[in-house]
Amino acid sequence: MTETRTLFELLIKKTNQVLKNKSEKDEKLKSVCLLLKENVPHYNWVGFYQVDMKSRNELVLGPYEGEPTEHVRIPFGKGICGQAAKTKTTFLVQDVSKETNYLSCGSNVKSEIVVPIFKNGQIVAELDIDSHALSPFTKEDKTFLNAIAKMVSELF
Numbered sequence: 001m002t003e004t005r006t007l008f009e010l011l012i013k014k015t016n017q018v019l020k021n022k023s024e025k026d027e028k029l030k031s032v033c034l035l036l037k038e039n040v041p042h043y044n045w046v047g048f049y050q051v052d053m054k055s056r057n058e059l060v061l062g063p064y065e066g067e068p069t070e071h072v073r074i075p076f077g078k079g080i081c082g083q084a085a086k087t088k089t090t091f092l093v094q095d096v097s098k099e100t101n102y103l104s105c106g107s108n109v110k111s112e113i114v115v116p117i118f119k120n121g122q123i124v125a126e127l128d129i130d131s132h133a134l135s136p137f138t139k140e141d142k143t144f145l146n147a148i149a150k151m152v153s154e155l156f
Helices: 003-020 024-039 079-087 140-153
Strands: 044-050 058-065 073-075 092-093 111-119 123-129
Touching: 003 024, 003 140, 024 044, 024 058, 024 123, 024 140, 058 079, 058 123, 073 079, 079 092, 079 111, 079 123, 111 140, 123 140
Parallel strands: none
Antiparallel strands: 044 058, 044 123, 058 073, 092 111, 111 123
């Protein structure tokens, strides 16, 4: 078993513990962000964007860990997060400089992965992770983050 897989299994257990505690939803989401950012070296910004339930076509920044971002509202289709929301699929971009529809969150960001979160078949939020490294994300990251997204969906 790889070191990464062992780490991801441990983080799934810890995430499960976080989600079982009695805190409010945003506190739990913030704790998940911190857990991922502090334990996975190439996760430099970890946050949740939640679907605006009034318009249903815009994402609103929720809890996150990392540098502040000016992107507090993102229309579906705009940037990596907006594209993931519109298509309801995970977007993995190993080099953001090659993307024409990219919203820059900082000059250090080199890659990004965005995982939609579903509740009853509807997209309700996304888990967004930026990295300061080129091409750091693997199939294991994608599988792991999809598992985290599924666990977190219970909060919505």
